Amino acid sequence: MSLSTELRSLASTVEARTPAHRDRAVDGLRALALLSVPAGHWLVGGFTLDEAGALHNSSPLAALGALAPASWLFQLLGVFFLVGGYSSALSLRRAAERGTPATTWLRGRLVRLGRPVLGVAAVWAALLPPLSLAGVPGATLRTAAVLVVQPLWFVGVYAVITALTPYALRAAERAGLWSALPLLASVAVVDALRYGPYAEAMPSWLGLLNLLPGWLFGYQLGLVWGVGRLSRRAAAWLLLGGGLALFVTLLTVFGYPASMVGVPGEARTNSHPPSLLVLALAAAQSGVAVLVRERLAALLARPALWTPVVVINLSAMTILCWHQSAMLAAAIPSAVLSGGAAVLGLTSAPATVGWVAARLMWLPLFAVLLVGIGALTRRFEQPWTGASAGGRALAGVLAAAFSLYAFAVV
Template sequence: MSLALLSPLRDTVRTIDARTPAHRDRAIDGLRALALLAVPTGHWLLGGFTLDADGALHNASPLTAVGGLAPASWVLQMLGIFFLVGGHASVLSFRRATGRGTSPGAWLGTRLARLGRPVLGVAAVCAALITVLSLLGVPEATLHTGATLVIQPLWFVGVYAVVTALTPYCLRAARRWGAWTAAPLLLAVAVVDYLRYGPFEAAMPSWLSLLNLLPGWLFAYQLGVCWGEKRLGRGAAWTLLAGGTALFAVLLLEFHYPASMVGVPGQARTNSHPPSLLVVALAAAQSGAAVLLRDRLARLLRRPALWAPVVVINLSAMTILCWHQTALLGLAVPASYLGGIPGLTLAPDSSGWVLARLAWLPVFAVVLVAISRATRRFEAPWSGVPGSRRTLAAVLAAAFAVFALRLA
């Protein structure tokens, strides 16, 4: 890269650093950025496609054939960190808002609007794209595959909205009992797992696992609230790290939980959607490590060159979450007309596919950046958007949800 190009980049990096308030917790932003990047990386690496005889795309996973890839999911499953820093950030935001006289309801409304606008935007755009692609002759199976991939990460937004609404109650509990408030949540998940995987498994209803949805993700969020309230110190962090790691190992080796942190086609049991006790154990270990590494990470992010990308990623958080699967599909759907392309449309059934997919990751990232330049507007307030356009977006989003859930 020439000096002429490097100079503006250096100026931008220095400007970002100079404009960062001294009180900004760079470690929390760094952890959030790390968790954000893990989402597209995990979906891009651990998800693939197969082509049927009609040239339609179907979802597939390299974990079915390459079992040795499962440990990668331990590293890439960082939603525990996301909920941890979410709880930390929410309690600080809530405290500032109420200190200014803002009501808890108004605070929550603002937070939920920030989450909802990008989701509504991506759903509306995808509904329009499905209509256009259908008219162009793209197979319906491909359209359903794409819709399920786009909607896949959006469940997180709904769960995150619910735990955010519980912030005032989490805060009261943290002030009274400290980090111990997370223990009943872990116990609740353990009880449900015992019922659905233990000696009474055959008699349990299929919906029982859904009971883990709230406590499974609220666990790390509650720890984050405690952290923000300074009720989660280094001693508790060491306990979380050691205890979470030990529980993780026991569940894998003695209770034979699936090794992958994400669902694998053909497996009767899954650790995700809703989370199992293995996911909570990993979140505990990750949370402990995050607290222990906070000061070191904060010092590292004092370097402008490292801090600038963290700022950019955080500013584009919902855009990354909502549109990263669209970046993958933007390449895979046209490529499906060319046949089996290694790492893209060829079946993910070998280690060679994994290597090919790793080579595709930078390409997906470039496409995501290009998409983000056009879609980041959905994260901004819609105050200037006419009511008719908002109504149209809502109708399109509802149509997309119906199509993605195969209710149409």
């Protein structure tokens, strides 16, 4: 059987198993947001190679500031939280109709989030000693730990927000779009204190107050959408227009950094913790998502387009947890075997346009490595029914050990 025949057979099978009520547009938006995470990290996550052959994190944005607007296209966490809130609203309502307690629903969600995180942490804890014995420099291992942990903060924040779903859903049902306004106002106040006239007198931890409301904002918009309070095009245009207006104002009048991700050496960052600029972008993206929903659903009625969306969604946590490992799977052997010579676009300093062009050529390899790693590790997303109690306990111990190591080096 040829490859094309197998792909057509797969598409036919997926199409036949898709329920008629499935919201393909929302799944398509989630897949797009998911793919933006590895694409963004692979494009802005570079390395430098020191004289000892050790890898250190770097970013092309530090030397090529003109590329900052590209981060607006890859920062789709607002869309991810939007569709997460939308799906949670429908799921929790269905659970209530079946008589399932909200605590049971929440436990199931948190377990599905936790299994893959536990898996990646345990595997890396087991990998660090043999990699060290094989001659990989300690600095490279510390760099790897930072990169592996980098996407996992998102899972932790998402878990906390998910735990708030029953309360946030009631607010969405009662107040609609107004329920998101206090979150926006809270972040605006904290930003005013952080960056306003009295910024020097403010404590350094003040920005952490934006973590919850900053990321809950997009999720709350999704809940509003899920309860039918964001389906009118007028509301979507309001989000799009208002978000764009606020985004431009913050950039041009208040001097917010243009990059949506952290830039080494810069004192201010928009994403860690989220600034008001992140919420403005999330509002605009949410407006676009609502406006394109019907057209996107029509496109995804085609089995050839729908099948990859299904595959991506089924591997969501695998993609989030392992995409940095895919890049490291190419960079670490290169650094060890190259004899100290940097490879353009992979281990060379990300300081030139040539590096960007070369990195684009490396992306297919990273994608292939992620598919290969995912084929082995996707089992962590499934219930660990085949694992013994001792195996699960060992995974917990290894994950805890890696967490302590990562905490020490981050």
